[in-house]
Amino acid sequence: MKASATKVLAPPQPTKTRRLSRARRIAILKALADPHRLELLERIAASTCPLGCAEALSILPISPATLSHHIKELETAGLVRVERKGKFIHLSLRSEVWSALIANLTALGQPRSGRP
Secondary structure (H helix, E strand, O other): OOOOOOOOOOOOOOOOOOOOOHHHHHHHHHHHOOHHHHHHHHHHHHOOOOEEHHHHHHHOOOOHHHHHHHHHHHHHHOOEEEEEEOOEEEEEEOHHHHHHHHHHHHHHOOOOOOOO
16 A cells, blocks of 8 residues: 655745835835825725726726826836726736835834944
């Protein structure tokens, strides 16, 4: 009779948080400074699936051209993923960028070793 081999699974490795360059952090914070972009991000985060542009337009009191500008700014900053399906555009958050931003901002409040 053969002994069955037991597979030992390695514990999940903690995901390494990316360091964001100073220029990238500045671009992200500038993108977050606009009230309409911040509201759009809040709506994307609250959505259970990627948010469509038509739905975003119904939420925000802005023109389609202005919405397009805000989406481009958020995409350039790396905060949202833009998926184009035919003539439809769907928006979702890029969680890896948000995690890196949070880690970078949290590090600001941490004492540095070797400094008094």
